[in-house]
Amino acid sequence: MYRIYGHENILNIFKSIVFKNKISNAYLFVGEEGLGKKFMAEYFAMMINCKDNVSKPCFKCNSCIKMISKNHPDVFFIEPEGNSIKVDTIRYITNEINIKPYEANKKIFIIDEAHKMTTAAQNAFLKTLEEPPLYGLFILIAPRQEELLPTIVSRCNVIRFNKEDKDTIKNYLVFEHNIPEKEAETLAYIADGNFEEAVKLAKEEYINLRNETIREIEGVINKNDFDVLDKFTFFEKNKDNVEEILKILLLYFRDILIYKTTEERTFIKNIDFLENIQKMSSKLTIYKLNNIINRIEQFNSQLKSNVNYQLAVENLLLDIAGGL
Known part of the structure; x- marks a missing residue:
């Protein structure tokens, strides 16, 4: 204990x-x-x-x-x-x-x-x-x-108190929460030295949300212009979790940008999505990746004001798909 x-x-x-x-x-x-x-x-x-x-x-x-x-x-x-x-x-x-x-x-x-x-x-x-x-x-x-x-x-x-290294977080997940070692290692990368964050990441509902978020945003990248608007359904269904979705998106595009510029897997947080990250990095320029990250951060700020949620989401999706 x-x-x-x-x-x-x-x-x-x-x-x-x-x-x-x-x-x-x-x-x-x-x-x-x-x-x-x-x-x-x-x-x-x-x-x-x-x-x-x-x-x-x-x-x-x-x-x-x-x-x-x-x-x-x-x-x-x-x-x-x-x-x-x-x-x-x-x-x-x-x-x-x-x-x-x-x-x-x-x-x-x-x-x-x-x-x-x-x-x-x-x-x-x-x-x-x-x-x-x-x-x-x-x-x-x-x-x-x-x-x-x-x-x-x-x-x-x-x-x-400072953040702990990933091995400490991994061991904590394995021995205190019975998380399989390989899964714990992935979660430790994403948790970024935070015990509480690691435990949250290990919950099934979060794992499902993360997987679905990455799948949906990859669909946005692969669609053209107004075809992406049907992806609003995902954001509508998960409106209460939109802040978590944005964190997932920012971390994912950050990983793509890092791999695009370094081709180095050491600094990748979403290590279990490495193959996807490699494929996405070949499709997106550094310029567009920077713009997408800035646009997601801008959208996050908009949510704190009295903004029309559907309109804001649709504009975000169009900007991500259309090259900004």
Whole structure:
């Protein structure tokens, strides 16, 4: 359950902190979504309160067992209610931090998506963060430190999470999600070092969407002008997934462009579609590939405004098929 994949540098930081007993009162874990920040925050909390004198965490002591079951009386998990963490939640934390731990050395608050604290909540939290009791410990989790007040960040030790290599992601899929090794290797290329993205990619509905998207867009390239408009049916059927479709398209055309310019398979993400990519690269010029990528990005921006969906899709299809 607590096998760690990657994060060697961060684990070394944790071990040094715990071994030297130099535990600060606040840490900020930053990095894009899907890199395992929350999991590692729980692991760090388990290490800190572990009762074993040698191996931390030991997974056997009373504290570790309660952490595994998420039933530790001195470890609190704070998450947004809806789209925000409100000031009432911070007041609850403030009241709770003033009560000494029941059984642990540290009373730990793991605040997930800390960037979703309202301005009032951040200001209220800052007061708590300025003078916490010695037994108090906060672990904040956010994608970027810039989304928090600078005064909060300045009182935290920042630990940065980076993307993992493809072998780490592949092993995670194989051993934790029982994905066949060859399939896991392909998914690891596409996931680009992100655990959460890899798990999403492994789901059957996503695999089907990806396969159908690539098949449909290849049909657009092979058709002439207004014949492509019948492809709108696919976009209409998958309107709720259009953002994922655009990500698939951008990655696919990026692969074609890379192969067109380098004839090198090393950097191809959609490695299972290599033969298709090779064929498409012979049909499309570098100029057109760049224009297609720019047009897809433009369409993605249009979706965020009040645009006629059918008209926007049809114009995109015509531009892709017609040479822009």
